[in-house]
Amino acid sequence: MTKLTQSLELASLSSVALVFAAFACDSGTNSDGTTGMAGARASAGTASSSAGALGSAAGSTSSAGRSNGAAGGTGGPGPHAGGTGGVVGASGSSAGGLPSSAGTVGSAGSGGGAGAIAAVPLPPLVTSAPGAYWKTDGTLTDSTAAATVTVNDTMAAQKWEGMGAAFNELGWKYLATPEMQSKAITWLFSASEGANFAWGRVPIGASDYAESRYTLDDVAVADPKPDGTESNRPAQGKFSLDRDKLKLIPYIKAAQAVKKDLRFWASPWTPPVWMKTGYKKNNGADSSQTAVKPSYYDGGTMKGDAATLSAYATYYSDFVRGYEAQGIDIEIVSPQNEPGYDQNYPSCLWDKATYSAFIGNHLGPAMQSLGVKVMLGTLSNANTDFDIAAAAAADATAKKFLAVVGAQWNTLDAGKLNALNSGLPFWATEHKCGNYPFCKKSGDCASEMGIYTSSQAPNDQAYAVESWGYIRDAISKVKVSAYNAWNMVLDKNGLGIDTSREWKQDALLVADGGTVTQTPAYFVFRHISQYVTPGATVVGTTGGDALAFKNPDGSLVAVMFNSGSANAKYVLAIGGKKFQFAMPGNGWATVKYKP
Numbered sequence: 001m002t003k004l005t006q007s008l009e010l011a012s013l014s015s016v017a018l019v020f021a022a023f024a025c026d027s028g029t030n031s032d033g034t035t036g037m038a039g040a041r042a043s044a045g046t047a048s049s050s051a052g053a054l055g056s057a058a059g060s061t062s063s064a065g066r067s068n069g070a071a072g073g074t075g076g077p078g079p080h081a082g083g084t085g086g087v088v089g090a091s092g093s094s095a096g097g098l099p100s101s102a103g104t105v106g107s108a109g110s111g112g113g114a115g116a117i118a119a120v121p122l123p124p125l126v127t128s129a130p131g132a133y134w135k136t137d138g139t140l141t142d143s144t145a146a147a148t149v150t151v152n153d154t155m156a157a158q159k160w161e162g163m164g165a166a167f168n169e170l171g172w173k174y175l176a177t178p179e180m181q182s183k184a185i186t187w188l189f190s191a192s193e194g195a196n197f198a199w200g201r202v203p204i205g206a207s208d209y210a211e212s213r214y215t216l217d218d219v220a221v222a223d224p225k226p227d228g229t230e231s232n233r234p235a236q237g238k239f240s241l242d243r244d245k246l247k248l249i250p251y252i253k254a255a256q257a258v259k260k261d262l263r264f265w266a267s268p269w270t271p272p273v274w275m276k277t278g279y280k281k282n283n284g285a286d287s288s289q290t291a292v293k294p295s296y297y298d299g300g301t302m303k304g305d306a307a308t309l310s311a312y313a314t315y316y317s318d319f320v321r322g323y324e325a326q327g328i329d330i331e332i333v334s335p336q337n338e339p340g341y342d343q344n345y346p347s348c349l350w351d352k353a354t355y356s357a358f359i360g361n362h363l364g365p366a367m368q369s370l371g372v373k374v375m376l377g378t379l380s381n382a383n384t385d386f387d388i389a390a391a392a393a394a395d396a397t398a399k400k401f402l403a404v405v406g407a408q409w410n411t412l413d414a415g416k417l418n419a420l421n422s423g424l425p426f427w428a429t430e431h432k433c434g435n436y437p438f439c440k441k442s443g444d445c446a447s448e449m450g451i452y453t454s455s456q457a458p459n460d461q462a463y464a465v466e467s468w469g470y471i472r473d474a475i476s477k478v479k480v481s482a483y484n485a486w487n488m489v490l491d492k493n494g495l496g497i498d499t500s501r502e503w504k505q506d507a508l509l510v511a512d513g514g515t516v517t518q519t520p521a522y523f524v525f526r527h528i529s530q531y532v533t534p535g536a537t538v539v540g541t542t543g544g545d546a547l548a549f550k551n552p553d554g555s556l557v558a559v560m561f562n563s564g565s566a567n568a569k570y571v572l573a574i575g576g577k578k579f580q581f582a583m584p585g586n587g588w589a590t591v592k593y594k595p
Contacts, residue, residue, distance in 0.1 A: 119553065120191045120192045122192075122530065122531060122592060123136040124140055124591060124592050124593065125138045125139070125140050125581055125589065125590070125591050126138075126527070126589070126590050127581075127582075127583070127584050127587060127588065127589045127590075128520075128523045128524075128527065128584070128587050128588045128589075129566075129584030129585060129586055129587025129588075130461050130520070130586060130587070132584060132587075133518070133520065133523045134523055134526070138581050138582055138589075139581065140579040140580070140581050140591065140593075141579065141580050141581070142577070142578065142579065142580075143571050143578040143579060143580035144578065145569065145571050145578070145580065146571065147543060147571045147572060147573035147578060148543055148544050148560075148567070148570050148571050148572065148583075149541055149542070149543045149544035149546045149558060149560055149571075149572050149573070150541065150542045150543055150572075150573040150574075151539060151540070151541055151546075151548040151556055151558050151572070151573065151574040151575070152539060152540040152541065152542065152548075153539045153540075153548070153550045153556055153575070154539075154540075155539055155540030156537050156538075156539055156550070157479060157537070157538040157539065157540070158425065158479045158480075158481050158537075158538050159425075159481055159535065159536070159537055159538075160481060160482070160532060160533075160534060160535070160536040160537065160538055160549060161198070161199075161425075161427070161481045161482040161534055161535075162197070162198025162199055162263075162482055162529070162532075162534035163195070163197055163198060163199070163482070163483050163484070163485070163525060163528060163529035163532075164197050164198055164199025164200055164201060164263075164482065164483075164484045164485070165188070165197055165199075165200070165201065165484060165485035165486065165487070165488045165508065165525075166200070166201040166202075166203070166207070166209075166430075166484065166485070166486055166487060166488065167200050167201065167202055167203070167248055167251050167252055167255075167488070168203065168207050168209035168210065168248075168487055168488075169206075169207075169209065169210045169211045169246075169247045169248060170209045170210070170211060170487075170490060170491075170496065171209070171251065171487060171488055171489035171490065171507075172247040172248070172250065172251040172489075173211060173247060174489055174490060174491045174511035175489060175511055175516070176511070176514070177514065180511060180514065180515070180516050181254055183516050184488070184489055184509050184511070184516045185254045185255055185257070185258050186258060187509060187516075187518060187522070188255065188488055188508070188509070189255045189258040189259035189262065190258050190259070191259070191530070194258075194526070194530070195508075195522070195525055195526040195529045195530055196259070196526075196529055196530045197259070197262070197529055198261075198262070198263060198482075198529070198534045199262070199263050199264070199265065199482060199484065200252060200255060200262055200263070200264050200265075201264075201265055201266070201267065201429070201484055202248065202252065202264055202265070202266040202323070202328075202330065203248070203266070203267065203268070203269060204216065204266050204267060204268035204269075204316070204319050204333075205268050205269065205270060205272075205346065206269060206270070206297065206346045206497075207269050207337075207346065207496075208269065208343070208345035208346060208496040208497055208498055209487055209490075209496040209497070210346075210497060211247075211497075212497065213295055213297040213298075213346055213497065214243055214297075215268075215270060215271065215272040215273065215297070216239055216240060216241065216243070216244070216272070216315065216318075216319060217236060217237055217238070217239045217240075217272040217315055217318075218234040218235070218236070218237050218272045218273055218274065219234050219235045219236070219237040223295050223296075223297065224296070225293075225294065225295075226279050226294050226295070226296055230277075230278075230279075230296070233273055233274065233296050234272075234273050234274065234296065235274055236272065236274045237272075239315065239318045239319075239322075241319075241322045241323075241326075249323075249326055249328070252264075252328055253326075253327070253328075256327070256328070263329075263331055264323075264328060264329065264330050264331060265330065265331060265332035265333065265334070265375065266319070266323075266330050266332070266333050266334070267333065267334035267336070267337045267375070267378060267429075268334075268336060268337065269337045269345070269346035269347055269348075270297050270298075270300075270346040270347055270348045271302060271312055271315070271348055272312075272315065273296040273297055273300070275302065275303055275308050275311065275312055276300040276301055276302050276303060276348055277300060277301055277303060278299065278300040278301055279294055279295060279296050279297075279298055279299050279300045280294065280295075280298045280299025280300070280342045280343065280344055280347070281294060281299075283344065283500045284342075284343045284344045284498075284500040284501070285344075285437070285438070285500040285501040286500075291344055291499065291500070292344070292499045292500060293344075293499040295344075295499075297346045298342070298343065298344050298345060298346060298347055298499075299342030299343065299344075299347055299348070299349065300342070300348055300349065301348070301349045301350070301351070302336075302348055302349065302350050302351075302354055302358075303354075304351070304353065304354040304357070306361075306362075309354070309357060309358045309361070309362045310362055312358065312362065312363070313358070313362035313363045313365075313366040314366070316333060316363060316366060316367065317366050317367075317369075317370060320333070320367070320370050320372055321370070330372060331372060331373060332372065332373045332374070332375050332403060332404065333363070333367060333372060333373075333374060333375065334374075334375040334377055334378050334406060334429075335350075335355060335358055335359055335363055335374070335375075336348060336350055336355070336378075337378050337380075338378065338379075338380040338381065338385065338408075339355055339379075339384075339385055339388050340380075340381040340383070340384025340385040340387070340388055341380055341381050341384070341385070343498065343500070344498055344499045344500035344501075345496065345497055345498045345499070346497075350388055351388075352387060352388050352391035352392075353391070355388050355391065355392055356391050356392045356395040356397075356398045357398075359374060359376075359392055359395075359398040359401055359402070360392075360395055360397030360398035360399075360400075360401065361397065363401070364397075364398065364400070364401025364402075365401070367401070368401060373401075373402075373403035373404070374401045374402055374403060375402070375403065375404050375405070375406045375427070375429075376389050376392055376393060376402045376404070376405045376406065376420075376422060376424065377389065377404075377405055377406030377407055377427075377429060378406040378407065378408055378429040378430065379405070379406065379407045379408065379411045380407075380408045380410060380411060380430075381411070382410065382411050382413070382416065385411065386411070386416055386419075386420070389405070389420055390419075390420055393405075393420045393421060393422040394421075399422070402422065402424060403424065404424050404425050404426070404427050404481075405417060405420065405422055405424050405425070405426050405427070406426075406427045406428075406429035407426060407427070407428065407429060408428070408429055408430040409428070409430060409431055409432035409470055410432070412426075412428055412470070412473070412474050412478050412480070413478070414477055414478045414479065417478065425480075425481040426478060426479060426480045426481065427480055427481060427482040427483075427484070428471075428474045428478075428480045428482065428483040428484060429484050430484060430486050431467065431470065431471075431483070431484065431485045431486050432466070432467070432470055433486050433487075433503070433505035433506060434457065434458065434459070434463045434466070434505060434506030434521075435457050435458055435463075435494065435503065435504050435505060435506055436503075437501050437502060437503050438501075456492045456493050456494070456504055457490070457492065457493060457494035457504040457505055457506045457507070457510075458506065459492075459494075459506045459507065459510055459519040459520070459521070460520060461520045461586070463506050463519075463520065463521050464519070464520030464521045464523070464524050465561075465563075465586070467521045467524050467525075468524050468561050468588070471483055471524065471525075471528070471547075472545070472547055472561075475538060475547055476538075476547060479538075483528075485508055485525055486505070486507075487505065487507040487508070488507065488508050488509060489507055489508070489509045489510075489511055489516070490505065490506075490507035490509075490510065490511070491510065491511055491512055492510055492512045494506060494507060506519065506521060507519065508521060508522040508525065509522060523588070524588065527559050527588050527589075527590045528547070528559050528590075531557045531559070531590050531592050532549045532551065532557050532559075533551040533552055533553070535551075535552045536549040536550055536551045536552060536557075537549065537550045539556070541558070544560055544562075545560065545561045545562070545563065546558055546559060546560040546561070547559045548574075553594070554594055554595070555592055555593065555594035556574050556575050556592070556593050556594070556595070557590065557591070557592050558572055558574055558590070558591045559588065559589075559590045560572070560583070560588065560589050560590075560591075561587070561588050562583045562584065562585060562586070562587060562588075562589075563586060564585060564586075565585040566582070566583065566584050566585040567582070567583045567585075568582045568583075570582070570583035570589070572591055574591065574593050575593050575594070575595035576595055577593065577595070579591065579593070
């Protein structure tokens with residue numbers, strides 16, 4: 001469980017600028033990111049994170065919550081007792097932990113006193129529709145009419161860990177001025193003026209939305225064109241976070257200035273290239289064609305020898321410690337982004353035995369010693385990825401280190417995820433990116449609402465409606481406990497570093513011509529993320545198209561979509577009351593009510 005909603009003072013333009021200046025002047029950390037650390041993470045069972053405790057792998061104890069400023073309360077009893085130092089939420093409860101491998105969750109303890117922060121007051125009704133996004137001037141009136149949507153808070157489903165999105169280099173690059181940075185960060189992370197995202201995904205090395213290909217432990221050379229013998233493959237270098245300090249870490253620190261309790265998970269797109277063999281020689285968009293610009297970073301297969309796997313686990317440890325030295329606590333790591341996909345962007349193939357051995361014998365123990373959990377995923381290929389995941393979930397040594405199963409938009413299938421028999425909660429780790437070039441070619445995307453265009457990413461109402469469907473089904477049908485968007489910020493074109501296709505992907509915010517604008521899809525996420533507190537419970541609804549949650553403070557939140565025409569007499573039954581309000585056509589409404 002995560003912390004309760006907290007009141008966070010909005011970072012002014014000057015305060016965000018001060019964060020950037022302080023970061024630029026920091027000379028207390030060496031290139032390996034370890035010098036000047038306040039101290040290494042404690043061993044499993046005592047290590048902590050800025051957002052509260054993670055349950056232990058054995059399922060018996062919880063790590064201590066790391067205080068991020070004011071002193072917090074003490075966690076109360078539960079299967080995983082909360083540790084001291086957690087920041088206290090509005091109701092005086094300290095944050096609990098993510099489930100252990102046994103699937104139990106620590107209950108929030110009672111607390112209060114010093115460090116308690118009042119919750120941010122939000123309008124009880126907010127609506128969005130084409131041309132009229134995020135309107136807070138609507139009113140709720142008592143009603144005796146038949147309900148359009150009914151919230152049944154006795155129908156409790158999964159616990160909710162929150163929404164988040166990915167930090168990528170290109171996003172920070174496009175936020176070219178302090179004014180753009182301040183506006184975007186406020187819209188994404190402010191509890192009172194933005195989406196209040198709870199999680200940030202951090203790439204370990206280059207993602208497909210980095211500025212260029214790199215890892216944190218290759219010799220710093222230009223991305224070479226592979227030769228026939230692979231003799232020019234980049235060799236092992238010295239681990240360094242110097243590249244991340246240019247854009248990723250400033251991006252994250254700007255978010256932390258606004259969202260004090262922001263939590264982080266991380267995944268690599270590729271290991272250092274000296275840890276794998278081969279590379280992707282064909283074209284991911286058309287396998288009959290050769291790669292347009294082959295790279296050792298793209299594709300290839302992870303080596304399976306113990307020495308390489310041990311070195312890779314050390315790479316993870318260096319990353320976690322290095323980020324901790326920067327004040328960024330990584331709580332969960334994934335062994336590989338899309339382990340069964342090789343693409344013409346940073347990627348790597350794994351076989352089942354190597355993946356399981358890496359988790360069970362190397363990554364799991366290394367992360368346990370640092371108080372960090374391991375994600376089974378992120379899964380993207382419905383065939384190969386699930387075969388790899390199933391092997392790890394069935395491996396007793398590997399499974400004891402796993403905390404959650406992560407799946408991307410195209411594998412959010414309850415049947416497939418349940419068939420893993422992992423006993424773990426599910427996360428949606430990456431939202432569908434919109435604007436699908438593969439649909440134009442194959443013609444097999446009749447059900448898709450996104451439109452492929454050669455000009456720029458559409459970022460339109462159709463993508464917002466499509467996004468709502470994915471989010472709704474992931475929460476109500478797949479029972480995910482967290483949902484992550486992909487890129488938070490892109491330019492109007494939305495291109496990454498994929499060399500096989502021009503996939504001009506959508507984003508939550510678009511930076512163009514010195515301004516930042518919110519896309520319709522941004523508001524879909526915000527309708528949930530700003531109002532639903534991590535630690536809430538997903539509850540049942542009947543009638544209409546809706547999701548509902550019960551926050552830890554007892555307040556109920558209903559998020560509804562109306563695909564038809566405007567309805568001035570839309571009625572919501574919630575918490576023993578009925579409220580009527582004006583529901584826009586082809587739009588959304590969020591209602592918060594505390595009985």
